[in-house]
Amino acid sequence: MILVPGGRGQLGHDLAALSPSVRPMSSAELDVTSVTAADLAGATAVINCAAYTAVDAAETDEARAFEVNAVGPGLLAEACASLGIPLIHVSTDYVFSGDGTQPYEPSDPVGPKSAYGRTKLEGERRVLEAGGWVVRTAWVYGVHGSNFVKTMAALESSRPSLSVVDDQLGSPTWSKHLAAGLLELASVLPDERLLHATNGGETTWFRFAQAIFEELGADPARVQPCTTADFPRPAPRPAYSVLSGAAWAAAGLRPLPHWRSALSDAFQAGVVAPRTGAAPLE
Numbered sequence: 001m002i003l004v005p006g007g008r009g010q011l012g013h014d015l016a017a018l019s020p021s022v023r024p025m026s027s028a029e030l031d032v033t034s035v036t037a038a039d040l041a042g043a044t045a046v047i048n049c050a051a052y053t054a055v056d057a058a059e060t061d062e063a064r065a066f067e068v069n070a071v072g073p074g075l076l077a078e079a080c081a082s083l084g085i086p087l088i089h090v091s092t093d094y095v096f097s098g099d100g101t102q103p104y105e106p107s108d109p110v111g112p113k114s115a116y117g118r119t120k121l122e123g124e125r126r127v128l129e130a131g132g133w134v135v136r137t138a139w140v141y142g143v144h145g146s147n148f149v150k151t152m153a154a155l156e157s158s159r160p161s162l163s164v165v166d167d168q169l170g171s172p173t174w175s176k177h178l179a180a181g182l183l184e185l186a187s188v189l190p191d192e193r194l195l196h197a198t199n200g201g202e203t204t205w206f207r208f209a210q211a212i213f214e215e216l217g218a219d220p221a222r223v224q225p226c227t228t229a230d231f232p233r234p235a236p237r238p239a240y241s242v243l244s245g246a247a248w249a250a251a252g253l254r255p256l257p258h259w260r261s262a263l264s265d266a267f268q269a270g271v272v273a274p275r276t277g278a279a280p281l282e
């Protein structure tokens, strides 16, 4: 049985949907900030999806983010090590500065610019020190939970036009594809402990939003480009978030599909509920 803390989040939902051997745990069932080996009884592996993911809130709540993103993974890693079972921990592109210009390799220097990134980086360090696996991903969306795809779909039906930032590059990643990759990793357990997994290719939030409009059957020209400076946020966003999948492939793991075909597949799978009622604004 593969235990999944944070199992009610968007990634946890897809892990549970893909395999009957996955046991998703809500934070009420398993709080990673106080987890012990006894809480993992019966598990043959753990995939940790629990995280403090409110990137902006973490700027003024770093102590709590640290508990969930660093202390929790550390406790999980120690518990797994004591039981002799593998821990796969999910991390983020925010551990990098975002100043890069070519896809980040796992071994590239880190340099988080946000509280969220700092706390996730410390979680990585603790997991790796205890012999676990760390998989960094980025720009995740899925059928369950809030995400960019659903936000764009809601805005499409309520606004004639909108502006989306066109100066941040990354790889949108469907949580179902990532979940399948994590399950493959759990079965292979390669020697390499630090890996990157996103859907293939790269784009900007603006072009991603245009693709979402295409999938919705709406006119992509209703989405206009703007800059990060136009939309100041409490936490700085990495300008460049593309993660190289070379180490993933070298470890014998299947590369995740290209982000654009993944988006079409996600729409087929119902990432956005089909419209009922009024026609969209044009």
Ligand SMILES: NC(=O)c1ccc[n+]([C@@H]2O[C@H](COP(=O)([O-])OP(=O)(O)OC[C@H]3O[C@@H](n4cnc5c(N)ncnc54)[C@H](OP(=O)(O)O)[C@@H]3O)[C@@H](O)[C@H]2O)c1
Pocket (backbone or CB within 6 Å): 005, 006, 007, 008, 009, 010, 011, 012, 026, 027, 028, 030, 031, 032, 033, 048, 049, 050, 051, 052, 053, 068, 072, 090, 091, 092, 093, 120, 137, 138, 139, 140, 141, 145
């Ligand atoms: N979403 C992205 O774009 C993105 C990008 C890069 C990396 N990641 C990483 O991918 C992983 C999964 O992300 P996601 O999008 O699935 O996140 P999510 O939907 O926000 O789910 C996170 C889950 O963590 C749980 N959680 C929070 N505090 C907890 C605690 N103390 N103990 C146990 N569970 C706790 C939450 O459960 P409750 O709601 O029940 O509290 C929630 O279900 C995270 O490690 C995240 O950092 C995500």
